[in-house]
Amino acid sequence: MTKIGLEIHCQLTNLESKLFCSCKANYRQFEINENICPVCMGLPGSLPRLNQDAVKKATMIAMALNCSTPEKIAFFRKNYFYPDLPKNFQITQLNIYGDTSVGGPGSIMVGDKEIRITRIQLEEDPGRLIYEGTSSKNQITLVDYNRAGTPLVEIVTEPDFENPKQVREFLNILSDLLENLGVSDPSLEGAMRADANVSIEGGKKVEIKNIGSFHDLEKAVHFEITRQESLHSREIEIAQETRHWDDKRKITISSRSKEEALDYRYFLEGDIPWVTIDPAIQEKLKSEMPESISSKKERYVSKYNIPNQVADVLSSDKFYSDLFEDSHTESNAKEIANIITTDLMGLVDTREKREASKITATHLRDLADAIQTGKISRNSAKNALHEIVKSGKELSQVMSDLDLGNVSDESELLTVIKDVISEEPQAVEQAKSNPQTINYLVGKVMQKTKGKADPKLTLDLLKKQIE
Ligand SMILES: [Zn+2]
Structure with missing residues (x-):
């Protein structure tokens, strides 16, 4: 049987500052090497200070994935040398003295399949390497430390996936869940990265590193299964190795480096004390968590009689469900759900379009009201919506500008x-x-x-x- 396990790194993109200093977490808005300080540069004498909000958000992710959440968490140094790591160690978490990472074992259902989560840990992101030059001889590597020290949550699963389709379904569920929690925006470039391990029946485990997006993760897993099956059918032994994902050529390539956990010489980070998250704080966190997607869906179906499929789309997408929550009443819920899922979705189907869109909850309420009272036909409502998304004008204005009102005289x-x-x-x-x-x-x-x-x-x- 094919076995696939994942290690997913997601950035906590909605935080104010980095994990251990007050530099901005939103490094994307800065010129190169402008968002740095002695702490994230690892200068002698500087001391890290843990970002509480990051611990809270990472704990929420653990709770949403049904993971156990320990009362005491600790941080460790993972030592290695690489140009993107100014301290020569990464501050991360490790469960060698019992579960001391933000999340212990848990599980989540993907269709009928239970996927076990091994652990969830909070760690800092390294900097970013930029390669320039035209050939391998004159290539230079530049480094931008703006990202160094920004908070990452790593989600590690057991090798429970059996095919790329399950991987994709899991990733869809996970990105919706992270977005719904308001902790991470999966559509930002570089916000989601992953490693995967893949083995086929009778073969050895191969690790794939360096996968830069969820989209590529499914492709990488698919490629790797096909590669291993092809070797197997020709009776060539599959070597246990680490491979890198080449996102230009969309293939995995063997890489020499084979680090073992031992090579990292993990030890406790003495500059950060153990953090206690007692049951009262955990309860408070739980109560502050946004309503889960499945509970929203259930409510839409049972309370408003919204069809299952429509409720599915509406609840799993935060942009739509926020609009719906802010605009609906008992009497117009079905109409608004209908406007969002049949007309609005086509108009704001990309991140750019959503950001540029001027639609508000008030627009939706007015539109549903006009349809229900026969002031506008469904067809004209569609045209009005188009204009509203573009201009943000009030419905009454749009209706008179475009002469969209119903003839009811x-x-x-x-x-x-x-x-x-x-x-x-x-x-x-x-x-x-x-x-x-x-x-x-x-x-x-x-x-x-x-x-x-x-x-x-x-x-x-x-x-x-x-x-
Ligand atoms: Zn800093």
Whole structure:
């Protein structure tokens, strides 16, 4: 059986400062090497100070993944030399004196499959290496330390995945969960990175390092399974090794380095005391956590009778569920869910479009109200939504600017209906004997009013006129 285990690194992107100093966690906004200080540069005499908020958020992730959360956590030094690591050690967590990382064992369901989580740890990110030059001979490596010391949460799973599809489903669930908790924005470049270990039936375990996105993680796992199966079918032994993911060529490449845990000479970080998170604090954290996606979904279905699939989309995406939460009432919930999942989704399907979008909860409430009271047709509502997302104007303004209001004035509508009746004598006769066919005439009225006739009123007036 194929076995796949994951180590996922996600940045806590919504924090104010780095993990052990007051430099900004949002390093992306700075010029190269502008977001640094003696602490994150590891200068002699500088001392780290633990960011409490990072511990809280990492603990929330552990709780959301049903992991145990120890009362005492500790930090360790992982020693290695690499240009992106100014201190020559990384401050991380390790469970050698019992569970002292922010999260102990836990599990999460992916469809019918239980995926066990081994542990969750909080650690600092290294800096970023930038390679320049055209050939291997004149290539130079530049280093940007803005990222050094920013908080990372590492989520380690047991080798419970059996195929790339389960991996993808897990990653979808995980990114929705992190976004819902408000701790990490998975769509930011570099916010999610991963390593994976893969072994096929009868083969040895291969580690894949350096996978830069969730998208590539599934690809890397898929590539690696195919590579190992191909070796196996030709009776070539699969070596136990570490491979790197080449994100340009989309393949894994063997790499010489094979570090063992021993090589890192882990020892307790003496500059950071053990942190106690007693049960009262844990309870408080639990109560501060946002409602989980599954509980939201259940509420949408049971309270508002929103179809399962719609509730699924609505609850798992924070952008949509926030809009829904802020706009809905008991009476318009279904209508708003419908507007979001059928019309709005197509208009804001990328990160850029979402950020540029001007839509607010008030817009959605107004729109649902206008549809429910027959002031605007569903079709015109779609056009109005398009304009609102772009300009942020009030619905009433958009409706008058684009002339989108329904024709609900009886005399105005009656004139159109009389025209249709005189133009379609055959259809009128048919409608007399077979009431079902009246829809054809309603359609004609709609055509003449460019879809703006109030459908209910049209039907009533048409029936009266035909009789
Ligand atoms: Zn710093």
